[in-house]
Amino acid sequence: MSSAIVATMTGKTTPRAATALHKYARLESPGLWREAQGAQRREVIVAFREATLVLSDPKSESALSHWSLPAVTRLNKGALPALYAADAEGGETLELDDPDMIAALETVRDALEAKRPRPGRLRGFVLGAGTSIILALGVFWLPDALIRHTASVLPAATRQAIGQFALADVQRLTGSPCTTPLGTYALTDLADRLFGQHQARILVMREGVSTSAHLPGGVILVGRALIEDQDGPEVLAGMAIMERLRAEMSDPILPVLRHAGLTATFRLLTTGVLPASSVEGYGEALLTTAAGPVPDDLALPRFRAAGVPTSPYARLIDPEGSATQGLRANDPMAGLVPQPLMNDSDWVGLQGICS
Secondary structure (H helix, E strand, O other), X not given: OOOOOOOOOOXXXXXXXXXXXXXXXXXXXXXXEEOOOOOOOEEEEEEEEOOEEEXXXXXXXXXXXXXXXXXXXXOOOOOOOEEEEOOOOOOOEEEEOOHHHHHHHHHHHHHHHHXXXXXXXXXXXXXHHHHHHHHHOOOOOHHHHHHHHHHHHOOHHHHHXXXXXXXXXXXXXXXXXXXXXXXXXXXXXXXXXXXXXXXXXXXXXXXXXXOEEEEOOOEEEEEOHHHHOOOOOHHHHHHHHHHHHHHHHOOOHHHHHHHHOHHHHHHHHHHOOOOHHHHOOHHHHHHOOOOOOOOHHHHHHHHHHHOOOOHHHHHHXXXXXXXXXXXXXXXXXXXXXXXXXXXXXXXXXXXXXXX
């Protein structure tokens, strides 16, 4: 298969990550993907997308995996074929021998690295000086104030990278997300329908997640029972919508930074880097924390806009109906025949995603 199957090479080369991403926005090439350590390698098509690499099956063209570009790690610098990992753990790997794709990946990784503030630079000095002033103002309100300030200035790429660190820690308890070509395609299509293209990822976890949870970077975790024990995707869609609303109500990066602690957050603010070790144990905290309530006046319009009934979700989380009366009584789809969230074949494929 030829290198750079499709490529758009417009504009002058610049170190800025946005320009680099645009330059290679349609670049594709073949590669060899290993889903986990010890797994058999398989051929995939690797494609640049906004802030991600999409690995797809060359026959069905269905997405098999999404890699966050800021988290991609080169495991054999200077050697060929180039070996990349999806994160610092190195469990999921990708081999590339296409020179155009390798050059593009290195250019984008260098551009993203260049965006991170360095100690000694003017920005680092200004941020450090400003943080020192904050440190001098008091110790009682400082930790949360520093965490909130840091969260407010984080770029999207850094948020996605931190979300991947947190996901890796969660997987110690849940195992890797369930994935099959048909199931992954159905999940991606549902997420795009509910939230817009490439705005969120829904991952089905084998164990440890009874209902749902969310992580920075638009990642929504759901338990396999929401699929295997249901007759249709309405409950899954309802859970995903509610998790998305919780993420909008309270920045999901905040609990991660609070868990990481003041020292790690200060380092993130001044250097742009959060040590991966600082999120160790966050998985337990996430999976043992009860989900917060979502007001009906926020939930009902979102369900209505997505064409998703509220009653299936309400019956699952509150069988007696005492806490979800508003969602049951004001179901926006009551008396209507909504458009199916997915066709029968996609639902059957999704139900087997953990088999």
